[in-house]
Amino acid sequence: MDRHHLVPKTFKGRAQFPIHKICHRKIHSVFTERELFKTYHSWEALQAHEEIRVFIDWVARKPPEFYTSTATTNAKKRR
Template sequence: MDRHHLVPRTFKGRAQFPIHKICHRKIHSVFTERELFKTYHTWEALQAHDEIRTFIDWVARKPPEFYTSTATSNAKKRR
Protein backbone atom coordinates (compact mmCIF):
# COMPACT_ATOMS: atom_id res chain seq x y z
CA MET A 1 0.00 0.00 0.00
CA ASP A 2 0.99 3.58 -0.72
CA ARG A 3 -0.50 6.85 0.46
CA HIS A 4 -1.87 9.24 -2.16
CA HIS A 5 -2.53 12.97 -1.79
CA LEU A 6 -5.60 13.89 -3.87
CA VAL A 7 -4.27 17.44 -3.89
CA PRO A 8 -0.53 17.07 -4.56
CA ARG A 9 1.85 18.13 -1.81
CA THR A 10 3.39 20.52 -4.35
CA PHE A 11 0.11 22.45 -4.10
CA LYS A 12 -0.14 22.22 -0.30
CA GLY A 13 -2.26 19.06 -0.23
CA ARG A 14 -2.24 17.47 3.22
CA ALA A 15 -4.88 14.72 3.28
CA GLN A 16 -3.49 11.27 2.43
CA PHE A 17 -5.41 8.16 1.48
CA PRO A 18 -4.30 4.53 1.30
CA ILE A 19 -4.13 3.20 -2.23
CA HIS A 20 -2.64 0.08 -3.81
CA LYS A 21 0.89 0.72 -5.06
CA ILE A 22 0.14 -0.18 -8.69
CA CYS A 23 -2.87 2.17 -8.75
CA HIS A 24 -0.81 4.99 -7.25
CA ARG A 25 1.90 4.51 -9.86
CA LYS A 26 -0.69 4.49 -12.64
CA ILE A 27 -2.23 7.79 -11.50
CA HIS A 28 1.18 9.48 -11.52
CA SER A 29 2.12 7.95 -14.87
CA VAL A 30 -0.97 9.48 -16.50
CA PHE A 31 -1.30 12.91 -14.88
CA THR A 32 1.03 15.76 -14.15
CA GLU A 33 0.95 17.32 -10.68
CA ARG A 34 -0.87 20.34 -12.11
CA GLU A 35 -3.54 18.14 -13.74
CA LEU A 36 -4.09 16.35 -10.45
CA PHE A 37 -4.43 19.69 -8.69
CA LYS A 38 -6.74 21.36 -11.20
CA THR A 39 -8.93 18.52 -12.46
CA TYR A 40 -8.33 15.13 -10.88
CA HIS A 41 -8.30 15.92 -7.15
CA THR A 42 -11.33 13.72 -6.33
CA TRP A 43 -11.77 9.97 -6.51
CA GLU A 44 -14.78 10.50 -8.78
CA ALA A 45 -12.80 12.58 -11.28
CA LEU A 46 -9.96 10.05 -11.32
CA GLN A 47 -12.32 7.12 -11.85
CA ALA A 48 -14.18 8.95 -14.64
CA HIS A 49 -11.00 9.36 -16.74
CA ASP A 50 -11.03 6.77 -19.57
CA GLU A 51 -7.46 5.53 -19.13
CA ILE A 52 -7.82 5.20 -15.35
CA ARG A 53 -11.26 3.52 -15.68
CA THR A 54 -9.80 0.98 -18.15
CA PHE A 55 -6.88 0.35 -15.79
CA ILE A 56 -9.19 -0.14 -12.79
CA ASP A 57 -11.29 -2.66 -14.73
CA TRP A 58 -8.14 -4.53 -15.79
CA VAL A 59 -6.39 -4.57 -12.41
CA ALA A 60 -9.59 -5.58 -10.58
CA ARG A 61 -9.23 -9.01 -12.21
CA LYS A 62 -5.72 -9.48 -10.77
CA PRO A 63 -4.89 -11.01 -7.37
CA PRO A 64 -4.30 -8.49 -4.53
CA GLU A 65 -0.53 -9.06 -4.52
CA PHE A 66 -0.21 -8.41 -8.29
CA TYR A 67 2.34 -5.76 -9.26
CA THR A 68 4.07 -4.77 -12.46
CA SER A 69 5.94 -1.66 -13.51
CA THR A 70 3.86 1.16 -14.95
CA ALA A 71 4.98 2.97 -18.07
CA THR A 72 4.36 6.68 -18.44
CA SER A 73 1.35 7.44 -20.61
CA ASN A 74 2.14 8.62 -24.15
CA ALA A 75 -0.26 11.52 -23.63
CA LYS A 76 1.73 12.69 -20.59
CA LYS A 77 5.01 12.37 -22.51
CA ARG A 78 3.72 14.75 -25.22
CA ARG A 79 2.95 17.55 -22.72
Protein backbone atom coordinates in the same frame (compact mmCIF):
# COMPACT_ATOMS: atom_id res chain seq x y z
CA MET B 1 -0.18 -0.05 0.20
CA ASP B 2 0.62 3.57 -0.62
CA ARG B 3 -1.06 6.83 0.33
CA HIS B 4 -2.10 9.19 -2.46
CA HIS B 5 -2.42 12.94 -1.89
CA LEU B 6 -5.66 14.09 -3.49
CA VAL B 7 -4.03 17.48 -4.05
CA PRO B 8 -0.28 17.05 -4.69
CA LYS B 9 2.07 18.10 -1.90
CA THR B 10 3.65 20.58 -4.33
CA PHE B 11 0.32 22.44 -4.19
CA LYS B 12 0.07 22.20 -0.39
CA GLY B 13 -2.21 19.16 -0.44
CA ARG B 14 -2.68 17.27 2.81
CA ALA B 15 -5.67 14.95 2.32
CA GLN B 16 -4.62 11.40 1.46
CA PHE B 17 -6.26 8.07 0.83
CA PRO B 18 -4.84 4.55 0.93
CA ILE B 19 -4.29 3.03 -2.49
CA HIS B 20 -2.57 -0.06 -3.89
CA LYS B 21 0.94 0.70 -5.15
CA ILE B 22 0.18 -0.27 -8.77
CA CYS B 23 -2.85 2.04 -8.84
CA HIS B 24 -0.85 4.88 -7.33
CA ARG B 25 1.86 4.50 -9.96
CA LYS B 26 -0.76 4.42 -12.72
CA ILE B 27 -2.29 7.71 -11.56
CA HIS B 28 1.11 9.40 -11.61
CA SER B 29 2.00 7.88 -14.98
CA VAL B 30 -1.13 9.36 -16.57
CA PHE B 31 -1.44 12.79 -14.94
CA THR B 32 0.93 15.65 -14.25
CA GLU B 33 0.97 17.24 -10.80
CA ARG B 34 -0.86 20.26 -12.26
CA GLU B 35 -3.61 18.06 -13.76
CA LEU B 36 -4.06 16.33 -10.42
CA PHE B 37 -4.30 19.72 -8.72
CA LYS B 38 -6.71 21.35 -11.19
CA THR B 39 -8.95 18.50 -12.33
CA TYR B 40 -8.32 15.12 -10.74
CA HIS B 41 -8.22 16.00 -7.02
CA SER B 42 -11.02 13.63 -5.99
CA TRP B 43 -11.45 9.88 -6.16
CA GLU B 44 -14.61 10.40 -8.24
CA ALA B 45 -12.78 12.55 -10.81
CA LEU B 46 -9.97 9.99 -11.09
CA GLN B 47 -12.46 7.15 -11.62
CA ALA B 48 -14.30 9.16 -14.29
CA HIS B 49 -11.17 9.34 -16.49
CA GLU B 50 -11.40 6.67 -19.22
CA GLU B 51 -7.81 5.39 -18.95
CA ILE B 52 -8.03 5.07 -15.16
CA ARG B 53 -11.46 3.40 -15.35
CA VAL B 54 -10.16 0.81 -17.85
CA PHE B 55 -7.10 0.21 -15.65
CA ILE B 56 -9.24 -0.28 -12.53
CA ASP B 57 -11.41 -2.82 -14.36
CA TRP B 58 -8.28 -4.67 -15.54
CA VAL B 59 -6.42 -4.67 -12.22
CA ALA B 60 -9.55 -5.73 -10.30
CA ARG B 61 -9.21 -9.15 -11.96
CA LYS B 62 -5.64 -9.59 -10.67
CA PRO B 63 -4.65 -11.14 -7.32
CA PRO B 64 -4.01 -8.65 -4.47
CA GLU B 65 -0.24 -9.21 -4.58
CA PHE B 66 -0.04 -8.50 -8.34
CA TYR B 67 2.43 -5.80 -9.37
CA THR B 68 4.03 -4.74 -12.62
CA SER B 69 5.83 -1.61 -13.75
CA THR B 70 3.73 1.17 -15.23
CA ALA B 71 4.97 3.09 -18.26
CA THR B 72 4.38 6.80 -18.67
CA THR B 73 1.70 7.42 -21.26
CA ASN B 74 2.60 9.08 -24.55
CA ALA B 75 0.18 11.92 -23.80
CA LYS B 76 2.09 12.80 -20.63
CA LYS B 77 5.48 12.49 -22.37
CA ARG B 78 4.46 15.14 -24.93
CA ARG B 79 3.77 17.82 -22.30
